[in-house]
Amino acid sequence: MVNDRTRQTNRQWAQLLEFFPALERALNLRRRARLFSSPATRCRPAIRRSGATRIGTWPRNRKVKNAAALAETAVEAARAQHTALPGETLAAAMVARIAKGVLALDEEIAELDALIQARFNEHRHATVIRSLPGMGTLLSVEFIAATGGDLDAFGTADRLASFAGLSPVPRDSGRVSGNMRRPRRYHRGLLRAFYLSAMASLRTCSASQAYYGRKRNEGKGHKQALLALARRRANVLWAMLRDGECHEALPTVTAPA
Numbered sequence: 001m002v003n004d005r006t007r008q009t010n011r012q013w014a015q016l017l018e019f020f021p022a023l024e025r026a027l028n029l030r031r032r033a034r035l036f037s038s039p040a041t042r043c044r045p046a047i048r049r050s051g052a053t054r055i056g057t058w059p060r061n062r063k064v065k066n067a068a069a070l071a072e073t074a075v076e077a078a079r080a081q082h083t084a085l086p087g088e089t090l091a092a093a094m095v096a097r098i099a100k101g102v103l104a105l106d107e108e109i110a111e112l113d114a115l116i117q118a119r120f121n122e123h124r125h126a127t128v129i130r131s132l133p134g135m136g137t138l139l140s141v142e143f144i145a146a147t148g149g150d151l152d153a154f155g156t157a158d159r160l161a162s163f164a165g166l167s168p169v170p171r172d173s174g175r176v177s178g179n180m181r182r183p184r185r186y187h188r189g190l191l192r193a194f195y196l197s198a199m200a201s202l203r204t205c206s207a208s209q210a211y212y213g214r215k216r217n218e219g220k221g222h223k224q225a226l227l228a229l230a231r232r233r234a235n236v237l238w239a240m241l242r243d244g245e246c247h248e249a250l251p252t253v254t255a256p257a
Contacts, residue, residue: 001112005105012098019088020044022081026073044088047078116141125149131246132237133208134201139193143237146190157238164190166231191230198230207249208233 017024023044047055056071064070085091120126120141129140147153147160154160161167165186201208208229215225240247 001105001109005102005109008098008102008105012095012102015091015095015098019085019091020077020081023074023077026077027070044078044081044084044092046092047074051075120144123149125241128240128244128246129237132197132201132233132240133205133247133249134197134199134233135237136197136200139197139200142189142193146187146193151238151241157235160238161231161234163187164194164230164234166191166194166227166234194230194234195226198226198233201229201233205249 013024052068052071052075055074056068059070060067117137120137123144125144126140129135129143130137135143146164151160154163158167163186165188198208202212211232212225212229215228216222220228236247
């Protein structure tokens with residue numbers, strides 16, 4: 001559904017670009033579907049006649065951020081474009097229909113998110129997984145879907161990391177030794193969950209920040225340091241699920257002056 005919403009939004013953007021380029025230049029139309037579902041924004045002359053106050057009421061009632069500023073920008077763009085194209089009214093009506101379809105997809109996606117959240121809360125490891133910094137609901141669900149929610153099938157944390165593509169394997173040939181590469185077969189969804197959670201943990205977790213900084217000081221690039229952090233977090237999550245204990249942040253130790 002998210003991919004379908006992206007396609008619909010791109011259709012809306014391309015359609016509006018054909019007859020209202022001034023507005024496309026002034027706004028990021030890919031995330032403004034609610035603005036064009038209003039009858040007052042069906043076409044450029046309607047925007048000029050309605051004014052910023054009337055146009056801003058529609059998105060404001062639908063909890064669109066900065067509705068007043070968006071309305072002002074739309075009116076200024078309508079006044080700046082003086083070229084009228086044939087079929088502009090019909091094209092604007094098509095944009096409005098696409099916008100309603102995008103809003104309907106937004107509602108369905110929100111309902112599915114609520115169902116996913118409720119189903120995830122019923123899992124016996126939900127509290128433990130969510131306690132790890134950076135593991136939100138969707139990433140936690142992807143982890144459970146990839147592993148089945150039971151790590152006994154992997155045996156060790158190293159096997160879990162290898163299944164996620166975080167444990168390099170040797171590819172030696174002839175006299176060449178120490179040639180380590182990512183395995184050809186691994187679960188890309190699980191790798192994505194570990195990678196994105198490691199990236200998110202850099203914003204709030206001091207332990208992840210310290211480990212990432214240490215790897216960067218060793219000469220590793222951003223991606224390499226992030227993969228190393230994801231590998232370490234696989235060990236941590238394994239131990240948490242093995243012991244059934246939630247993650248606890250270590251106290252910050254300050255050096256004496």
